[in-house]
Amino acid sequence: MHIDLDSFFVSVERKFNPELIGKAIIIGGDARRGVVASCSYEARKFGVHSGMSSRDAFKLCPHAISVRGNHHLYSEASREVTKIIDEMVPLYQKASVDEFYIDLTGTDRFFDPYTLASQVRQRIIKETELPISFGLASGKTVAKMATNRAKPNGQLFVPHGSEMQFLAPLPISAIPGLGESTASKLYAYGIEKIGDLQRVELRFLETVFGKAGNWIWDKARGIDHAEIVPHSDRKSISTERTFSTNISDGRTLESILVSMTEELSSKLRRENKLASCLAIKIRYANFETHMQQEKIALTSAEHILIPGIKNLLKRAWNHHRPIRLIGVRLSQLCTGSYQINLFEDNEQQIKLYQAMDQINFRFGDKTVCRAAGMEIGTRNFNPFLKE
Template sequence: MIAKRTVMHIDLDSFFVSVERKFDPSLIGKAVIIGGSADRGVVASCSYEARMFGVHSAMPTRQALKLCPHAIVLRGSHGRYGEASREVTEIIHNAVPLYMKTSIDEFYIDYTGMDRFHNCYKHAGELRQKIMRETGLPISFGMSSGKTVSKMATNQAKPNGQLYIPHGKEKDFLAPLAIGKIPGLGESTASKLHQYGIERIGQLQKTDVRFLESVFGRMGKYIWEKANGIDDSEIVPHSDRKSISTEHTFNTNISDLQAIETILVSMTEELASKLRKENKVASCLSIKVRYANFETHTQQEKISLTAAEHILIPGVKNLLRKAWNQHRPIRLIGVRLSNLCRGSYQINLFDDNEERIKLYQALDKINFKFGEKTVCRAAGMEIGTRNFNPFMRG
């Protein structure tokens, strides 16, 4: 007999704002925006009080302040958010056998089979209380037979609530919700469904899947399955040890700083692009320098969670100056980004302005479509066709 799946989805409510409120309780109950400067910055996160005025993440800060002029704008504290995320991860790690961290503030837990020993919903509620008690952060969760319904249940439970959808009741729960509530359903897809008079998930449930496939192709079946609460996707065990790295061996030993930095820029650029493609960010940066006699030196430093080369490249150059004795020629140079976790581009919004975000999105779109290094910094052009193979390591 196949055990019924039981999946919990956890989301820390307004995570960045909640962390800031721990350090400054006077922010509680006020409209708060976390992000860049008021003139060119972008909203990384905002409180529910600000959302009531239409403010949302990735919105230009100046536009947000027009909607909510009394909002308090904070720059954000990378270190605080990373540490808070680690605290929550450790609590979850010690409480359950199988979980998946999908971003700095979001988790899935697989309770399948544990109903033989525990009341899963009761255990989940106790875990939520433990996290709130030990971290002081508000948290919401949803529980159901699959990841999609659980995530949607969490969204309905917010702020600071919990919701259980029993087996067999998934369609009943989903039916009255707007189609825009389906995770991953883009605005253009929703707009097209609206043209056919489909505005609620219940209407999608009754729509012939063949019609949806004729309109949206393979995406049609995906939409129909989500609307009917069908999601068999697995929960992949979490690991804190993943990294991405690359090395370059010179044909002849080299001691030209400019040439070495050119290689480093290109290597870092490709690794950062791979991170964004995988929807990941890194919090540790390191380089490796190997001399002609095979003596190897490394340098590393903790960094703000990022996948942006305008942050990574200066760090790499700084580490090179620390690691390399410039009187000795180099035979190999390497770059490594580690302590990876899943995270959307929003995490970079603290340091970015509108123009930079649009630039990265445009570069990635071109490179993902036509191949790596179709567009890159001029410094990295000369090694674009060399034998240079980044690789993933677990």
């Protein structure tokens, strides 16, 4: 079973803002310099798709509504869906924030797998109010392709033995993992549909594509022996910001980094996680990208992470060059609560973190934050904290 939450980011935004329903929505960064993270089906009709530049997207669909996006809301929605799946199925793999593979092998001894798959989908829709599609098949590839055919908000079962019949009328570009270069070569030989590909001899594909020819031959027949990789906790969290105007002011960059680090450390504590490696990512105006990282003692506390991130900025940044994008990543995560540092921490420090987390969890991220993390030009008075 392959599950995909339809236009996930857009659906979550619409859940909290019903006025967006039925309208062309583009989620991403700055309308001039950002990249489309997600878009509604209304926008897709104009040729907009994920990964394209925001500038090109708004040329195709100038009336679209731009939404910056809220990764906290998306993460929470993803966790809700994951929890439901975890409770209902024996084995699953979380392929991304909005995509899952579920192994129902053997469940047919007790009940109909398609009925169970339908029940999983209906429960997710009922409890999260999000549209979702699924495909059910003998392997991961055909299941994913069935999901794509079932969208939006539908479901499709491809019985074992009918894979080739299902695949035949589809374009070769529908095969997951088949790149543009490979597709172009196949087009040159007059192979446009998967049915055309099914009639080609394996020897021909091996001659043209080498070992990849076997992979293409299998995919065209729905043969996929890949197993479900059980879900495991993520090993890193990160966030990054692309600026509408390149920035070369160190104070502004530090302010943004403090805000980003504070956000990530709060997320660590909320998920009962600790990090032992921190990293900074810098992209200059010419798209040249640099990363700097260092190992640290396990922690989830900003007063330890923030100085470390500031030091990484000093080491990674050539101060004569303006920055286009900056990011923070906390990795090598493990489960555990923040350990009190007997030499540096005190009861007031620990209670402060607990109070901040409770307020931000109840009223939303950044309700209470460090003054140093409030970006220059958008600062509001904060009576609770100051650096």
